[in-house]
């Protein structure tokens with residue numbers, strides 16, 4: 001067995017991925033992080049206190065985990081859902097009562113969405129109470145605020161898609177609140193969001209595209225910047 005491992009570690013393929021041996025000094029440790037594709041997301045140095053579980057509570061990581069669960073279950077839901085006024089409600093019913101494990105899939109997506117809003121908020125509280133918004137991390141705090149808004153918008157746009165009474169009235173109330181903004185701005189934003197003055201076919205397709213494409217892409221770009229800053233600002 002040892003022979004097999006030795007052969008593997010000395011092979012060209014292995015050495016083209018892992019370009020260093022086991023680190024033995026601070027210098028080789030830093031090199032390991034710089035040169036390895038999988039390790040490069042880690043900061044080269046972190047403070048001992050900040051890698052304690054009770055410092056981060058794993059909340060940032062949990063937020064990413066939930067986002068991945070939402071992306072996978074969301075992609076599967078897209079296979080069964082058609083965003084039209086005639087189909088949307090019945091597609092959700094079919095998903096629950098006809099598609100095998102459909103109810104489970106829908107519930108996973110829904111609960112992960114609720115959990116993500118709560119976990120991202122708790123992560124923000126953790127960052128606040130450990131004063132991690134202070135320089136040099138103030139830029140990442142601002143990116144975080146955008147991520148919180150994006151998380152809420154993802155949840156809100158998904159709310160309309162089942163096209164039931166709760167969805168319809170939830171979005172009607174929400175967009176009427178937007179409409180109440182002064183100087184005619186509200187009217188314009190609400191019109192743009194709904195594609196008209198009522199919650200109908202245009203609103204459904206707009207919310208669908210926002211929920212399944214535009215907002216997730218913005219979230220991924222912002223998360224990329226967020227993780228890059230976590231690394232550059234010296235870890236957590």
Ligand code: HEM
Pocket residue numbers: 056057058059060061063064067120121123124127130132133137140141142143144145147148151223226230235236
């Ligand atoms: C989709 C939402 C978010 C994701 C996926 C996310 C992910 C992460 C991860 C993985 C970390 C490193 C580990 C940890 O601290 O737990 C982190 C750190 C950080 N996050 Fe977030 N985050 C999100 C939202 C936010 C929000 C809403 C804020 C604040 C308004 C924020 C501010 C920060 C800051 C300042 C750090 C650095 C913390 C430190 O150095 O102690 N993040 N984030």
